[in-house]
Amino acid sequence: MDLPKNVSKAKAVFVSISVLMIVVFLALTIETGYSISKRHPEITPQVVAGKYVFHRKNCMDCHTLLGDGAYYAVDLTKIISFRGEGFVRTLLKNPPAVTAQLWSGKYKRLMPDLNLTSKEIDDLIAFFKWTDKVNTNGWPPGSEYYTGEVKSATTSEPKETSGEEAEEIIKKLNCGLCHSLKTKNLNLKGRIGPDLTNESLRNRTEEWLEKQLIEPHSIPDNEVAKGFKGKQKLMPSYKNRLSKDELKVLVSYLKNLKEVK
Numbered sequence: 001m002d003l004p005k006n007v008s009k010a011k012a013v014f015v016s017i018s019v020l021m022i023v024v025f026l027a028l029t030i031e032t033g034y035s036i037s038k039r040h041p042e043i044t045p046q047v048v049a050g051k052y053v054f055h056r057k058n059c060m061d062c063h064t065l066l067g068d069g070a071y072y073a074v075d076l077t078k079i080i081s082f083r084g085e086g087f088v089r090t091l092l093k094n095p096p097a098v099t100a101q102l103w104s105g106k107y108k109r110l111m112p113d114l115n116l117t118s119k120e121i122d123d124l125i126a127f128f129k130w131t132d133k134v135n136t137n138g139w140p141p142g143s144e145y146y147t148g149e150v151k152s153a154t155t156s157e158p159k160e161t162s163g164e165e166a167e168e169i170i171k172k173l174n175c176g177l178c179h180s181l182k183t184k185n186l187n188l189k190g191r192i193g194p195d196l197t198n199e200s201l202r203n204r205t206e207e208w209l210e211k212q213l214i215e216p217h218s219i220p221d222n223e224v225a226k227g228f229k230g231k232q233k234l235m236p237s238y239k240n241r242l243s244k245d246e247l248k249v250l251v252s253y254l255k256n257l258k259e260v261k
């Protein structure tokens, strides 16, 4: 039976558009297959082992990863960038002691000791270094997210002195997690790094202090404060979290820090 002319034309349009779409679909599938390996970092056997530890120990009972999981504790996707490898290692060795010092928000929350072996910790670190490299479009948002210090919506008063500005930066970046520092306005009580109250008495140069903030891991053992040899890895680099101006303000503040009596 012959189809009326307009029906066979419709059929031809249907078939040709379908073929075109199938070709486009296949081309995109193949292209994705090729480019996906370029979009995420390499998955080594240790990264996989770390992922298994993450599941076996039910980290997701409390934490999220890429936003997925439970909302009791923070998202861990970018934890290496935020805290630094050394800190995450120290925490995993003794979670209750370290988490007791962490959260400055209203409610204290502790992480239980999960009895991780040093191999499990190594594997987890490899896994987090991997998740750290995944492009998450800026998630999680920044230091307030980790520290619970939600910025107030009102615009703050202009700072009167650069000292106040430096102290705002120190609060924002939560240096008090590891350092103690007592000034008129601050009373930080961290115990992981050296006390900064009299930093000026250590006679550090501005270049040295800048290096300490940007590449703490490159400070040689014979230059660190007494009792902190080998602990350079604990301090995270603030390279990506301080603007040039903030760095200047902070360095000059540290250089002149002296206890006020």
Ligand code: HEC
Pocket: 053, 054, 057, 058, 059, 060, 061, 062, 063, 072, 073, 074, 076, 079, 083, 088, 091, 099, 102, 103, 109, 110, 111, 112, 114, 124, 146
């Ligand atoms: C029973 C709940 C619970 C489990 C399970 C748990 N955590 Fe935690 N974790 C916490 C709490 C509470 C904190 C501290 C508060 C916060 O960071 O939200 C914390 C903090 C952390 C931090 C530091 C976060 C920061 O702000 O610096 C890391 C890293 C971490 N946990 C890793 C892990 C890993 C890895 C596992 C699995 C091996 C795990 N946690 C399992 C409750 C838990």
Ligand code: HEC
Pocket: 083, 087, 170, 173, 174, 175, 176, 177, 178, 179, 192, 193, 194, 196, 199, 202, 204, 209, 212, 216, 217, 219, 223, 224, 225, 228, 231, 232, 233, 234, 235, 236, 238, 250, 254
């Ligand atoms: C996770 C822990 C940790 C955090 C957070 C941290 N530090 Fe440190 N910091 C350390 C440790 C450990 C040392 C000692 C080893 C070294 O010199 O690298 C140190 C050393 C220092 C020193 C050198 C003191 C001296 O003269 O020997 C300065 C200055 C300093 N930190 C400033 C800061 C400032 C400012 C911040 C916040 C922007 C900060 N730290 C955040 C752990 C930390």
